[in-house]
Amino acid sequence: MIGGGIAGYCAALAARRDGAEVTVVARAPGATALYAGGMEIIDEIESILQRPNHPLTRLGIDAVGLATELDTAVSTLLLALRKEGLKFEGGWRSRGLYADIHGLARPANVVPETVARGELGALSGKRVAVIGVPEVGDYDARSTALALKELHGIDAFAEEVSIAELPTAAALTDLYGRRAPAPRARGAAIAYPPGFTNLPDDGFELLASPPSPHGWRLQQAIGLGAVRGEIISFETARGRVTAARSADRTFHADAIVLATGRHIGGGLHAARSTTEPLLGLSVFYEGRPAESLGSRLHHLKYIDASEEMRIGLMTDRRLHPLDKDGSVPYANLYAAGAVLGGYDYAGPCGFGVPILTGWLAGRYAAKQ
Numbered sequence: 556m557i558g559g560g561i562a563g564y565c566a567a568l569a570a571r572r573d574g575a576e577v578t579v580v581a582r583a584p585g586a587t588a589l590y591a592g593g594m595e596i597i598d599e600i601e602s603i604l605q606r607p608n609h610p611l612t613r614l615g616i617d618a619v620g621l622a623t624e625l626d627t628a629v630s631t632l633l634l635a636l637r638k639e640g641l642k643f644e645g646g647w648r649s650r651g652l653y654a655d656i657h658g659l660a661r662p663a664n665v666v667p668e669t670v671a672r673g674e675l676g677a678l679s680g681k682r683v684a685v686i687g688v689p690e691v692g693d694y695d696a697r698s699t700a701l702a703l704k705e706l707h708g709i710d711a712f713a714e715e716v717s718i719a720e721l722p723t724a725a726a727l728t729d730l731y732g733r734r735a736p737a738p739r740a741r742g743a744a745i746a747y748p749p750g751f752t753n754l755p756d757d758g759f760e761l762l763a764s765p766p767s768p769h770g771w772r773l774q775q776a777i778g779l780g781a782v783r784g785e786i787i788s789f790e791t792a793r794g795r796v797t798a799a800r801s802a803d804r805t806f807h808a809d810a811i812v813l814a815t816g817r818h819i820g821g822g823l824h825a826a827r828s829t830t831e832p833l834l835g836l837s838v839f840y841e842g843r844p845a846e847s848l849g850s851r852l853h854h855l856k857y858i859d860a861s862e863e864m865r866i867g868l869m870t871d872r873r874l875h876p877l878d879k880d881g882s883v884p885y886a887n888l889y890a891a892g893a894v895l896g897g898y899d900y901a902g903p904c905g906f907g908v909p910i911l912t913g914w915l916a917g918r919y920a921a922k923q
């Protein structure tokens with residue numbers, strides 16, 4: 556497995572479950588380490604299946620089959636994370652709204668246990684104390700409380716709690732790992748900026764903006780078993796990839812899963828024309844090779860960034876990356892996660908595509 560994000564992790568879980576001997580090689584944290592704290596897995600399967608270039612449609616599995624695979628993939632993932640000490644709540648069939656540090660609501664299917672108590676519907680009718688730390692410059696609890704009140708009708712108020720030992724010009728990141736301060740207000744739910752530990756029973760964490768304590772905790776949990784290294788080239792023979800090479804090691808494998816992420820992870824290189832840097836795999840936009848679109852996508856980036864972000868690898872039903880003529884260049888190579896195109900990376904499948912394609916790529920690879 557090349558890639559230490561959520562896709563590589565799910566691929567490794569599935570392949571190990573099916574009896575494969577797995578090595579995960581990861582260069583550095585990618586987009587997974589930046590996620591805001593709410594996993595968006597899927598909204599409506601039926602509407603996804605109407606979109607022919609969506610990576611989940613391309614699997615050729617019907618709605619019932621996708622639901623069954625999601626059940627297994629998500630429950631296995633949450634169980635594995637629990638064993639690593641991270642507890643999550645929710646499932647791909649449930650959906651809630653959670654406030655971020657600015658008081659804006661974001662939908663999510665699965666959230667850390669420490670975020671779950673802050674589901675906006677569950678806060679209605681309660682008083683909510685939003686904890687502020689006067690020494691911290693990049694977060695304002697009063698604005699957050701005001702937004703919770705104005706946007707979501709929640710009876711929120713700010714309470715400032717000083718933490719004297721913080722460095723001067725402290726930022727939210729300086730709160731990471733500190734024990735949650737106790738507020739004076741009693742009888743209210745307590746909204747904390749993310750990063751504190753030992754929250755009281757009625758406390759919850761807000762979602763983050765990057766850098767994200769939620770993302771960092773997740774990345775640390777899933778990165779424990781990975782080998783640190785950057786794959787720089789491959790050995791190939793007769794339509795198969797036989798080994799992946801880093802500067803000082805060669806990893807021989809019967810099957811390889813590319814879970815290298817998008818621009819942040821490094822799986823795609825954005826320039827005038829976006830490329831896949833490791834094997835020169837074809838990159839597609841809406842089912843067409845991106846190189847055939849000239850500089851159109853490059854221009855689109857400035858007009859509508861989310862459109863350009865739909866670019867990526869395209870796969871067959873078994874998650875083999877395709878060449879621009881639709882052929883499979885390597886029979887034992889699989890691709891999973893944000894390196895795939897055809898879906899809205901920052902949308903309702905932000906984690907769903909990496910989790911499910913990772914899971915299936917791991918299973919298919921284990922069969923090699």
Ligand SMILES: Cc1cc2nc3c(=O)[nH]c(=O)nc-3n(C[C@H](O)[C@H](O)[C@H](O)COP(=O)(O)OP(=O)(O)OC[C@H]3O[C@@H](n4cnc5c(N)ncnc54)[C@H](O)[C@@H]3O)c2cc1C
Nearest residue numbers: 559560562582583585586587591595786816820892893905
């Ligand atoms: C700022 C931000 C916030 C987000 N928030 C949310 C959210 O709240 N909810 C949600 O559902 N989705 C969110 N997303 C989307 C979601 O985080 C990503 O879709 C998901 O994490 C992608 O996972 P991945 O494993 O495919 O890629 P990544 O997590 O990017 O992992 C790619 C991995 O591949 C490795 N790699 C790449 N090239 C090599 C190489 N040559 N050799 C070795 N390793 C290599 C990288 O080092 C990295 O470990 C957010 C994304 C961003 C950027």
